[in-house]
Amino acid sequence: MGEFVRLEVADGVGTLRLDRPKMNALCFAMLEEIRALSVEAGERDDVAAVVIYGGERLFAAGADIKELDALSGADAPALALRLHGSLDAVAAIPKPVIAAVTGFALGGGCELAMCADVRLCAEDAQLGLPEMLLGVIPGAGGTQRLPRLVGPGRAKELLFTGRFVQAPEALRIGLVDRVVPSVDVYPEALAWAKQFVNGPAAALRGAKSAVDRGIEVDLATGLAVERDVFAALWATEDKQIGMRSFVEHGPGKAVFTGR
Secondary structure, eight states, X not given: OOSSEXXXXXXXXXXXXXXXXXXXXXXXXXXXXXXXXXXHHHHOTTOSEEEEEOOSSOXXXXXXXXHHHTOOGGGHHHHHHHHHHHHHHHHTOSSOEEEEEOSEEETHHHHHHHTSSXXXXXXXXXXXXXXXXXXXXXXXXXXXXXXXXXXXXXXXXXXXXXXXXXXXXXXXXXXXXXXXXXXXXXXXXXXXXXXXXXXXXXHHHHHHHXXXXXXXXXXXXXXXXXHHHHHHXXXXXXXXXXXXXXXXXXXXXXXXXXX
């Protein structure tokens, strides 16, 4: 556990809990804790899926600008590597990951949410990348992950203006996947994550890898990625269990081992 980020594990679900009052500003120490705990969540056998949550009031209102303002131009390349290293670790968790967004998810907070596989947000949540208003651009993956979610035209408009996006628009353009009442955000995220407990871990990992790798390449190469993952899963115990259960009992009744 870190000073500002905790990995809370219960009933097979790990919650990556951001806790740096008042605004969950992503300071350097917090970014390192996010990186380390993301790696831990990915490696732990008792974690089947992960929820990223900033609390009832807000998700994360961006980077710690006071820390960034103290850096010189010579520090910027190392800063970019640090930012990418932390958030890339979240994206690389080889398990289903959902961001439970309340309040604000701005700047680095929005970039963190975009690292999840699914984003669920409150009806009154606001998301955005306002770095342009500071005279810079997002430095933790925002210029790359945002257009992959909403398309290049919408992404450029949001990046150029730095405006905040309300939850209904975020849902409409694909920045988030579900919108629920604020009080339901964390319970709904937990419910989504719990469906993967005792699930086919290797197949889940394979599906995530195939999508994430395939989206970066042309269709023919992506199909080759899929073939490789598909073939590798044929050697798993879960494949044997799943197909035998289907034949004997019908769909949806398999009890997987995760191997």
